[in-house]
Amino acid sequence: MKFVIWRAYHLESKEIIDDYISRIQKLLSGHELAVCENVETIKREIADADVMIGWRITPEVFAEAKKLKWIQFGSAGIDHTVFPELVKSDIVLTTLSGIHTTVVAEHVLGMMLALARRFDVAARLQAAHNYDRIELAGTSTELADKTIGIIGLGKIGLNIARLAKAFGMHVVGTKRTVRGDLPNVDELYPASNLDKILPISDYLVIAVPLTSDTSALIGPDQINKMKQGAYLINVARGAMVDHEALGKALKNGKLGGAALDVFPAEPLPSGSPIWDLPNTIITPHTGASSARYGERAIKILRHNLDAFLTGKQMINIYQKERGY
Numbered sequence: 001m002k003f004v005i006w007r008a009y010h011l012e013s014k015e016i017i018d019d020y021i022s023r024i025q026k027l028l029s030g031h032e033l034a035v036c037e038n039v040e041t042i043k044r045e046i047a048d049a050d051v052m053i054g055w056r057i058t059p060e061v062f063a064e065a066k067k068l069k070w071i072q073f074g075s076a077g078i079d080h081t082v083f084p085e086l087v088k089s090d091i092v093l094t095t096l097s098g099i100h101t102t103v104v105a106e107h108v109l110g111m112m113l114a115l116a117r118r119f120d121v122a123a124r125l126q127a128a129h130n131y132d133r134i135e136l137a138g139t140s141t142e143l144a145d146k147t148i149g150i151i152g153l154g155k156i157g158l159n160i161a162r163l164a165k166a167f168g169m170h171v172v173g174t175k176r177t178v179r180g181d182l183p184n185v186d187e188l189y190p191a192s193n194l195d196k197i198l199p200i201s202d203y204l205v206i207a208v209p210l211t212s213d214t215s216a217l218i219g220p221d222q223i224n225k226m227k228q229g230a231y232l233i234n235v236a237r238g239a240m241v242d243h244e245a246l247g248k249a250l251k252n253g254k255l256g257g258a259a260l261d262v263f264p265a266e267p268l269p270s271g272s273p274i275w276d277l278p279n280t281i282i283t284p285h286t287g288a289s290s291a292r293y294g295e296r297a298i299k300i301l302r303h304n305l306d307a308f309l310t311g312k313q314m315i316n317i318y319q320k321e322r323g324y
């Protein structure tokens, strides 16, 4: 059995990926394993490989794979790397869905607290050595008793709900398929009823996978229906938000602020107007970054490896018809 790792296109630091790869090397000792740094090497090594572990496969590399049966990706979403030939093939695609449950939820709460307590203004004042309390004191607010609307009550969304409850928030949200109540959720609606949560959410959080149903999820119509002065938080994918409409709403005061971890094009170009949106906190797609990545990722890989080798059920299989 031959395994290849293609270590290109990951979003983590070198140290975090080195840690994950050394865990993989231990797990796969006894199997043939090639760690590939560049396109030439992966194109050569993938030709007779059974399994690829990596963050992206391109049509060019895929065309060289003659025996490939399984790809374990290193991210929760793989919308950035699926293409028609790959989806049509028999290759099993598995993701790391679920590993970001803790970290993304903490990132969202951090963003909400930063917006409520105006840490963005504090950072600007600090950089200018300016002890001006007035702006900060007059605009700082609280999370308690506010409503959070969570679009996508999957594993991450539910953890956001749990943390928001601890801050005394009213939690509303949507889920693709609603079957009964969910813990820490006061009002639950099917995804088709997004309009129900738009006008009541003080903080609207996007936490759904990118599919044909969720791209362009928040455009001018949805923003118009949002509560006056609400905050939009996106830790899902940049394509889900119309950033021109968001910019207008932030400038004319319809929205009070935004916190964005994902962008229509990544890396966000230095000339993008998104950098200068008012009352907006930007993190460079680090919502899921954590030193614990390797420790968590290897658990999923270990499970799937065992299932793959013994013919048992793998987890996190990308559902080709569902798109995630």
Ligand code: OXD
Pocket (backbone or CB within 6 Å): 011, 074, 075, 076, 077, 078, 100, 288
């Ligand atoms: C992911 C991510 O894993 O966006 O999908 O970090």
